[in-house]
Amino acid sequence: MVAFLASTGLASPSHAISGSVRVSIAKAGLVVGAGAGRGTLSFRHRNYRFTVRGLSFGVTAGASINKLVGRADYMNELGDFSGSYTVVGGGGALLGGVSGVQLKNDKGVIITLQGPKAGLELAANISTVVITLDSSHSTPD
Numbered sequence: 001m002v003a004f005l006a007s008t009g010l011a012s013p014s015h016a017i018s019g020s021v022r023v024s025i026a027k028a029g030l031v032v033g034a035g036a037g038r039g040t041l042s043f044r045h046r047n048y049r050f051t052v053r054g055l056s057f058g059v060t061a062g063a064s065i066n067k068l069v070g071r072a073d074y075m076n077e078l079g080d081f082s083g084s085y086t087v088v089g090g091g092g093a094l095l096g097g098v099s100g101v102q103l104k105n106d107k108g109v110i111i112t113l114q115g116p117k118a119g120l121e122l123a124a125n126i127s128t129v130v131i132t133l134d135s136s137h138s139t140p141d
Contacts, residue, residue, distance in 0.1 A: 016074040019043035019081070021111060025052055027121075028063035032056070041072060041081055046138040048078070056127040064119030066099050070112045080107045082133040103129055 020042040027035030033056040041048045072081060085103035099117040104110050 016076050016108075017044065019072045019075060020069070021072050021113060022069050023050075023052060023067075023113065025054075025066045025068070026064075027054070027056075027066070029056065033127075037066075041133065042141050043072075043075065043078060043081070045141040047141055048081075048138050049134045050081070051132045051134075052129060053132075054127055054129040062119060062121035064099075064117050064121040066115060066117045068099065068101070068113035068115040070114060072109055072111045074108045074110055078133070078135055080105075080109050082131055083107060083109075085109075085111065085129045085131065087127045087129065105131075 021039060023037055023039030025035050025037030027033055033054075035052070035054045035056075037052045039050050039052060041050055075081060083105040085105045087101055087103045097117045098114065100112075100114040102110060102112045
């Protein structure tokens with residue numbers, strides 16, 4: 001019994017790793033919105049570039065530029081970051097404002113972002129965002 005308790009005390013659960021994210025996105029639309037941007041993921045002391053492309057359906061009117069920062073949680077490996085993310089939300093900007101969003105993909109990665117928004121926009125929609133990671137080019141963090 002003592003050996004069993006000692007062995008279970010030595011076992012440690014695997015912990016998912018978080019990374020920091022910076023992204024700039026330009027979007028526009030009327031009913032259907034579209035957006036694209038570029039960003040950087042800092043993960044395990046390396047910086048990786050990525051692209052973002054998105055499409056939203058719902059109430060969308062206007063255009064905006066967003067510069068967001070945040071984190072990506074629940075990543076077990078670099079490959080978990082790429083993929084299709086969904087988000088349900090809304091927001092608005094009249095010349096300027098603050099934006100916040102949380103995205104989740106099918107691998108369980110949750111990206112939480114916030115930052116300034118410039119433009120004129122009103123949105124309440126369901127969005128799909130596709131992130132493509134360029135893991136061939138990385139730089140030290």
